[in-house]
Amino acid sequence: xxxxxxxxxxxxxxxxxxxxxxxxxxxxxxxxxxxxxxxxxxxxxxxxxxxxxxxxxxxxxxxxxxxxxxxxxxxxxxxxxxxxxxxxxxxxxxxxxxxxxxxxxxxxxxxxxxxxxxxxxxxxxxxxxxxxxxxxxxxxxxxxxxxxxxxxxxxxxxxxxxxxxxxxxxxxxxxxxxxxxxxxxxxxxxxxxxxxxxxxxxxxxxxxxxxxxxxxxxxxxxxxxxxxxxxxxxxxxxxxxxxxxxxxxxxxxxxxxxxxxxxxxxxxxxx
Amino acid sequence: xxxxxxxxxxxxxxxxxxxxxxxxxxxxxxxxxxxxxxxxxxxxxxxxxxxxxxxxxxxxxxxxxxxxxxxxxxxxxxxxxxxxxxxxxxxxxxxxxxxxxxxxxxxxxxxxxxxxxxxxxxxxxxxxxxxxxxxxxxxxxxxxxxxxxxxxxxxxxxxxxxxxxxxxxxxxxxxxxxxxxxxxxxxxxxxxxxxxxxxxxxxxxxxxxxxxxxxxxxxxxxxxxxxxxxxxxxxxxxxxxxxxxxxxxxxxxxxxxxxxxxxxxxxxxxxxxxxxxxxxxxxxxxxxxxxxxxxxxxxxxxxxxxxxxxxxxxxxxxxxxxxxxxxxxxxxxxxx
Amino acid sequence: xxxxxxxxxxxxxxxxxxxxxxxxxxxxxxxxxxxxxxxxxxxxxxxxxxxxxxxxxxxxxxxxxxxxxxxxxxxxxxxxxxxxxxxxxxxxxxxxxxxxxxxxxxxxxxxxxxxxxxxxxxxxxxxxxxxxxxxxxxxxxxxxxxxxxxxxxxxxxxxxxxxxxxxxxxxxxxxxxxxxxxxxxxxxxxxxxxxxxxxxxxxxxxxxxxxxxxxxxxxxxxxxxxxxxxxxxxxxxxxxxxxxxxxxxxxxxxxxxxxxxxxxxxxxxxxxxxxxxxxxxxxxxxxxxxxxxx
Numbered sequence: 001x002x003x004x005x006x007x008x009x010x011x012x013x014x015x016x017x018x019x020x021x022x023x024x025x026x027x028x029x030x031x032x033x034x035x036x037x038x039x040x041x042x043x044x045x046x047x048x049x050x051x052x053x054x055x056x057x058x059x060x061x062x063x064x065x066x067x068x069x070x071x072x073x074x075x076x077x078x079x080x081x082x083x084x085x086x087x088x089x090x091x092x093x094x095x096x097x098x099x100x101x102x103x104x105x106x107x108x109x110x111x112x113x114x115x116x117x118x119x120x121x122x123x124x125x126x127x128x129x130x131x132x133x134x135x136x137x138x139x140x141x142x143x144x145x146x147x148x149x150x151x152x153x154x155x156x157x158x159x160x161x162x163x164x165x166x167x168x169x170x171x172x173x174x175x176x177x178x179x180x181x182x183x184x185x186x187x188x189x190x191x192x193x194x195x196x197x198x199x200x201x202x203x204x205x206x207x208x209x210x211x212x213x214x215x216x217x218x219x220x221x222x223x224x225x226x227x228x229x230x231x232x233x234x235x236x237x238x239x240x241x242x243x244x245x246x247x248x249x250x251x252x253x254x255x256x257x258x259x260x261x262x263x264x265x266x267x268x269x270x271x
Numbered sequence: 272x273x274x275x276x277x278x279x280x281x282x283x284x285x286x287x288x289x290x291x292x293x294x295x296x297x298x299x300x301x302x303x304x305x306x307x308x309x310x311x312x313x314x315x316x317x318x319x320x321x322x323x324x325x326x327x328x329x330x331x332x333x334x335x336x337x338x339x340x341x342x343x344x345x346x347x348x349x350x351x352x353x354x355x356x357x358x359x360x361x362x363x364x365x366x367x368x369x370x371x372x373x374x375x376x377x378x379x380x381x382x383x384x385x386x387x388x389x390x391x392x393x394x395x396x397x398x399x400x401x402x403x404x405x406x407x408x409x410x411x412x413x414x415x416x417x418x419x420x421x422x423x424x425x426x427x428x429x430x431x432x433x434x435x436x437x438x439x440x441x442x443x444x445x446x447x448x449x450x451x452x453x454x455x456x457x458x459x460x461x462x463x464x465x466x467x468x469x470x471x472x473x474x475x476x477x478x479x480x481x482x483x484x485x486x487x488x489x490x491x492x493x494x495x496x497x498x499x500x501x502x503x504x505x506x507x508x509x510x511x512x513x514x515x516x517x518x519x520x521x522x523x524x525x526x527x528x529x530x531x532x533x534x535x536x537x538x539x540x541x542x543x544x545x546x547x548x549x550x551x552x553x554x555x556x557x558x559x560x561x562x563x564x565x566x567x568x569x570x571x572x573x574x575x576x577x578x579x580x581x582x583x584x585x586x587x588x589x590x591x592x593x594x595x596x597x598x599x600x601x602x603x604x605x606x607x
Numbered sequence: 608x609x610x611x612x613x614x615x616x617x618x619x620x621x622x623x624x625x626x627x628x629x630x631x632x633x634x635x636x637x638x639x640x641x642x643x644x645x646x647x648x649x650x651x652x653x654x655x656x657x658x659x660x661x662x663x664x665x666x667x668x669x670x671x672x673x674x675x676x677x678x679x680x681x682x683x684x685x686x687x688x689x690x691x692x693x694x695x696x697x698x699x700x701x702x703x704x705x706x707x708x709x710x711x712x713x714x715x716x717x718x719x720x721x722x723x724x725x726x727x728x729x730x731x732x733x734x735x736x737x738x739x740x741x742x743x744x745x746x747x748x749x750x751x752x753x754x755x756x757x758x759x760x761x762x763x764x765x766x767x768x769x770x771x772x773x774x775x776x777x778x779x780x781x782x783x784x785x786x787x788x789x790x791x792x793x794x795x796x797x798x799x800x801x802x803x804x805x806x807x808x809x810x811x812x813x814x815x816x817x818x819x820x821x822x823x824x825x826x827x828x829x830x831x832x833x834x835x836x837x838x839x840x841x842x843x844x845x846x847x848x849x850x851x852x853x854x855x856x857x858x859x860x861x862x863x864x865x866x867x868x869x870x871x872x873x874x875x876x877x878x879x880x881x882x883x884x885x886x887x888x889x890x891x892x893x894x895x896x897x898x899x900x901x
Contacts, residue, residue, distance in 0.1 A: 007697050007708060014714050017726045017776070020737070024729055036735050036756075039745035082637055085630035093627050101635065108638060110830070111645075112837030112880060114853040115873035118860055119648030120641070144641050147634065205719040207840055215861065223721045230844070236729055243722040254717035258710065323799050344805030356796035360818045360895075369814070370804035421804065 021247075024240030025051055032236045051241035061242065064225035067135060068204055071221055074139035075203040076196045079150040082143070084192060087154035092163065105148040113145065113208045120144075121212040134219050141209040146199040153198060157191030158184075194257040201250055222246050273347075273424035273457055274299045275320065279329035282315050282481075289315040291481035292329070297425075297459060297474075302451050304460045306468035307478035307504070313461045316478070317427050320459065321350050333424060344373075349418035350427040353434065355410050357402040363389075363413050364398040370421045388416040391453070408439050412446075419454060428460045432467065444470055465505050469493065477501045494595075499604040502529050502597055508561060510597070511535075511571045513546070520544045520593070526607065529597035532561060535573035536590040537581070545588035550581050564589060649877070652870025659871035669872060672855040673879075675767060679842075679851060680835040680883070683771050687831045688824065690775055691782025698783075699790045716780040723777045724844035727769050733758040766846035773841040778834065782827045789823025790816075818898040825891035832883045836876060852876050 023044060024032065031044040055061050090098055123129060124137045132140075161184060169179035207223040214224055226242055275297040282290040290312045297303045305313040318324045320331055322343035330337050338346050349370075357366050367388050371381045389395050392412040402410055411431060418426055431447075432440045448471060451458055462468055468475045469489045476486040477500070485497045496502035502510050515526030538545060548566040553575070555561075560575040564587065571589065581587070598607050653660035663669050698709045715723070731738045734756040744751025759765040793816065801811050817824075839853035850858055852872060860869035 003697060006693075010694065010697065011708070011711055013776075014711060017723070017730070018714065018718065020730060021722070021726050034735050034740075039740040040735065040737055042737075082634040086634040089627050089631045095627060095631070104635075104638070110833050110880070110884075112833075112853070112873070112876050114837055114839045114856050115649065115876050116641075116645045118652075118856065118866060118869050118873055119645045121860075122648050122866065123644045144638065147638065151634070205721075207721055212860075223719065226721055226725070227844075230725070230728075236732070239725060240729065243725045247718055247722055250719060251714075251717045254713070255710065258713065321799075321803055323802070343799075343803040348803065350800065350803050352796040352800060354794060354796050356794060356800040358797055358801075358815060358819075369801070369806075373801075373805045373810060417800075417804075 021240050021244055024236050025244045027237045027240075029235075029237075051237050052245070055238075055241055055245065061225065064220045064222050067219050068221040068223075070135050071139045071142060071210070072200045072203040074136065075142040075146055076199045078139060078143040079146050079199045080192070080196060083147050083150035083195070084154050087151045088158055090151070091155055091158040105151060108144070109148050117141075117208050117212045120209065121215075124213055134214055134217050138210050138213050138221065139203065141213060142203040142206055145206065145209070146202045149202065150195045150199050153195040154188075154192060157188050157195070160191070161187050197253050197257045201253055204246075204250060273334045275425055275457060275459065276332040276335070277316070277320075277329070278332065280316070280319065280326065280331065281328035282312075282319055282324060283327045288481045290319065290327075293481075293483050295476055295483060295486060297457055300455045300457055302458045302460065302471060302473045304462060304468040304472035304475040305478055306462055306465055306475055309463055311478040312481040313463075313478050314429055315481075317350075317429055317459060317461050320346075320425070321348060321427055322346055346425075347423055348425045348427055349421050349423035351414045351418050351429065351431045353430040355402075355414040355431075355434075357410060357413055357417075359402050362399050362401055363394060363405070366402070366413055367416045367420050369417065374421075384420050388420040391419065391450070392416040407435050408443060411435065411443060415447075415450065419450070419456070423456060425457045425459065428458060430462055431460075432462070433464075440467075447471060466507060469505065477504060495606070496529075496597060497606050499527065499529075499599050502599070502606075506531060508532050508572050511569075511573075512599075513566065513569060513571070515598070515601075517567055518546060518591070521598070525601050527599045527601050529599060530591055531595065532572045533574045534592040534595040535571070536592075537562070537564070537573065538588045538590055539585070541588055542590060544593075545590045548587055548589055550583060550585045550587050552583060553581065649870050649874045652867045653874045655867050657867075659867045660874060663868055663871045663875070666868075668850070668855065672850050672852050672872075673875075675763075675849060676836060676852040676879075679767060679771060679838065680832055683774060683835040684828060684832045686771070687775055687778060687782050687835075688827050690779050691786045691827055692824075694779060694783040695786035695790055699787060712783060713780045715777045718777065720773070720777055720840045721844065723773050724770075724841050727773050727845060731759045731765075731769055733760070760845065760848065763846075763849045766849055767842065767851075770838070770841035770845045770851075773845060774835065774838055778831075782831065785827050785830075786820070786823050789820045793819050813898070818895055821891055821895040821898070825887065825895075828891065829884050829887045832887055833880050836880045836883065852879075 023042065026047040026049060027044040028046040028048055030046070031041050034040055089095065090101070095101075120141055124141075129137065165183055165187070166179045169183045174182070205223065206221075207227070210221045210224050211227065214220055220228065222242075223246070226239075226246065229239060229242060277293050277295045280290055280293040280295075281288070293316060295303075305316060307313050315324060319326055322338075322341060326339045331339055333346065333348075358369065361369065364385055368381055368385045371384060376384070389398065392415055394409065394412055394416060397405065397409060397413075402413070405413065411434075414431070428447075432443050435443060444467065460468075460471060472489060474486060474488050475492060477484045477492065479500055485492055485501045487495075492501060492505055496505060496510075499512070503512070510529045510531050513528050513530070515521040515523040515528055518528050521528055537550075541547075546566055548564040548571065551563040551565050551570065553560055553562050558577075560577070560579070561572050562575050562581060564571045564573060566589065573589070575581075599605065600607050694712055698705055698712060718726075730736060733739065738759075739753070739756040740746060741749050742751075742753040743756060744753075757765070759769060797815055798811055801815055806814065837853060838851065839857070842849075842851040843854050843857065847854065853876070856869050856872045856876070859865050859872060
C-alpha cells in the first residue's frame, strides 16, 4: 500500500513537469500574464496551437532545426564508420589490451566535457580545421562524445550473435564477405539501428560543444538556439513550444530503443 | 526434535490448487520424503511448513502446536534450498555462522558451534573460502551445515541433490543418511527422483496434483502401490501394465494388471497361465539385463538372469509371479 | 619444406592482423588525437606565463566556485543515490503493470537537460509562476506561506538548489537502472534462507542486500560524483549569478576572454574529479569489508 502511494507520487513528479511544459506551449496570453491578480491556471483558459504555427514559419527556428539534423546525421555516419568495425574486431578477435581500450573509452565518457571543450574549441578555431564548415566541426566533436556509446552498444549486438552462425555459413561454403553481409549484417541491423538512434539523440541534445564551437557564428543547433532565445526573456508559451518541439523526437526515439538505451546508460557499470 | 502434522492443508494460488487437502504426520526423528513429478505441490508443501507461503486452509502443527501464523524463524526449522542460497559475499564460516549471528550468540559459543558444523560436514580447512571457490559438493555441505548449526527441530530439504552430477549425487545420498543417523533431526525431504526417495527415506509420500496418493515405508509403497500412478512412478525400470483380458488367470477386461520386470520369467515352451509373446531387443545395464517382449500391442520389460540369453524374434511365454501381481480398477485407477 | 610452411603462417598472421588493425586503428587514432589535443592545451594554458594553475588559486571567484561545486557534489551525490535506490526498490519486485511503471520512470532521461532547466525556470519564475502562486496561497488547496513572491534565482541557496533539483530529476533513471541491475543479481532464495534463520527486514537489508549491492552503489556514487563535479547546463541556466566551476570556465573563456585561466580551471576540475573517484573507490571498498565481516 505504501509502495503504491510512493509509486503514484513518483509518477506524478515525473509526469507533472512534462505536462506543465505542454500546458505552457498551448497557453493563451491571459493564462501566462496574470499580473498577480489570479493564480496561473493548470489548464489554459483558451488552449491554442498559435505558438507552434508561428514557430513552423520562423526562419531562424527552422534553420536551427536543419543544422541540428545535419549535425546529427553526420555524427551518426562518423560514429558508425569508426565504431562498428572496431566493435566487431573487439568481439570477434582476441586483441591484446582490449581491457585497456575499453577503459580508455569509458574514461572519455567520464572526462568533464566543460574541461575538454576549451582545447577542442582552440584547435578547431585554428587552421587547417577552421576551414571546415561549423556543422562538420560540431559533428566531429559530437562523434568524440558518442563514439564510446556506439562502440559499447555495437559490441553488445555482436556479442549476442553467436560466432557459430558465421562459421556455419563459411563451412557451408560461403565466403567471409558473403557471410558477413548475408548472415551477420541482417541480424545486427536492428541493434546497430539502435546505436545510430542513440548517437543521433546524443548529438541532438548536446549543448556544451555546440555552444562553444558555434559561439560566434550564425549557425545554431536547436539547444544553442533555445539558449539564445532564453536571454531575450521571451514569453513562457513561446519558450515552452520550442522546448516541446525539441523534445518530441527524443521522447519517441528513446522509447523505441529503450532496451538498447539501458546498455548505453549502464555500459561498463554493471559487471 | 519434533513431530510435524499437516491437517487438511490447502494452498491455492488463485484458481490453481497447488496443495489440496493434505493430511500427513511426520514422526519425531523420521526421514520423510515428498516425491512426485514437477508441479505436484511438493515444494509448495515444504514452503508452507517453512512459513515462506501463507496457508490457505488447514493447519500445520509442530509437536501439537499450531504454527500457521508464526514467522519462519519462530518455527525452529531450517531449510536447504535447491540452489543452496549461500550468501556469495560471505566465507564458509560466515555463511554457517549467519543464523547464530542473528540470534546474537556470544563469540565463544558461536565459534564452537560453527566448529562443530565444520567438523560434522568435513569442511575443516575451507573456513575462509568464498562459495564461488568451492566445488558443488562442498557448497552443498556448507548449506547443510548452515541449516544444522541452528539445531532445528525440523530440517527441510528442497531437492538438495539435483544440482550435483550423478556420481556426486550418489555419494551425497550416503552422506545424508549418515548425517541423519548422527543428528536424529526430523527431516522432510523433497525430490522428484524416486530412487532418491526409496534409498533415503524412512517413509515417503507420493504426491500428484496437490494431493498425497500414498504414504508409507519404501517397501510398502513398492510392494503395495495403492493406485496406477504410484505403481508407475516408483521403481525403475517401471512396472508393466497389461489389460486383464489377455491374462489367462485374470480374464477381466475391467482390470489392469501390473507386474514389475523382476517378477516375470520366460519359457520357450508353452506353460499354463503364461502369456504368449515375441522376444524383442535385450538391453544391458551392466549388472542387469532387460529383455523386451512384444505382447499383443504392448511392450513388456523383464529382468533376465545374468546367464540367460535369448535371440530377437523368438516366440516365448511370459510366466507371472502370481504373488507379486498388482490389480487395478481400469476406471478408478485404484488397487483392487 | 618446413621453412616454407612457417613463412606462410607468418604471412597469414600478418594479413589477419592487418585486417584487425585496419578496422580498429582509425577509431582509436581519432580518440587519441583528441586526447592529445585536450592534454596539450590544458597543460599549455595552465603552465603558461604567470602559472595560471597556481595563480587561479588565489582568485576569490575561483574559490567561491570551488566551494559551491564541492557542496553541490557532496549533497547531490548521496541524494541521487538515495533516489536511485528508492526508485529501484519500487519497481524491483514484479507486480501488475511493472513494466509500464519502469518505462514511465525512464521519461526524465528522454527530456534534454536544457529543456528540464527551462521547465524549472518556468515553474519557479518570478514574480508570478506556479510555485510563487502556490506559496503565496493563490490556489485554494494550499495555505499561504509567503507574503511577497520569492525571486528564486536571486538567492544563492535557491538557485543552486534548483540546479540540483534539475540534475536529480533528469538523471534519476540512470542511478535507478544501475541499482536495479545490481538488485537483480541477488537471488530470491538467499532472502528466504536468511528469513528462516531469523533475520528481520533490517538485518536482511544490512547483511545481504547492502553488501551485495555495494558494487552497484559504488558505481553510482562514482559516476554521480563525477557528473556533479562537471555539471554545466543546470547551474548555467538556473544559477548564472552563482557560478559553479563549469560555469566559471565558460565565464573566464567567453566573458573575460582569458583562455589561460579557463584552461587552469578546467585542469583543476579534472584533478578534483580524479581525487573524488579515488576517494569513493577506497571508501566503498572499506564499507563493504566491514559489512561482510563475521
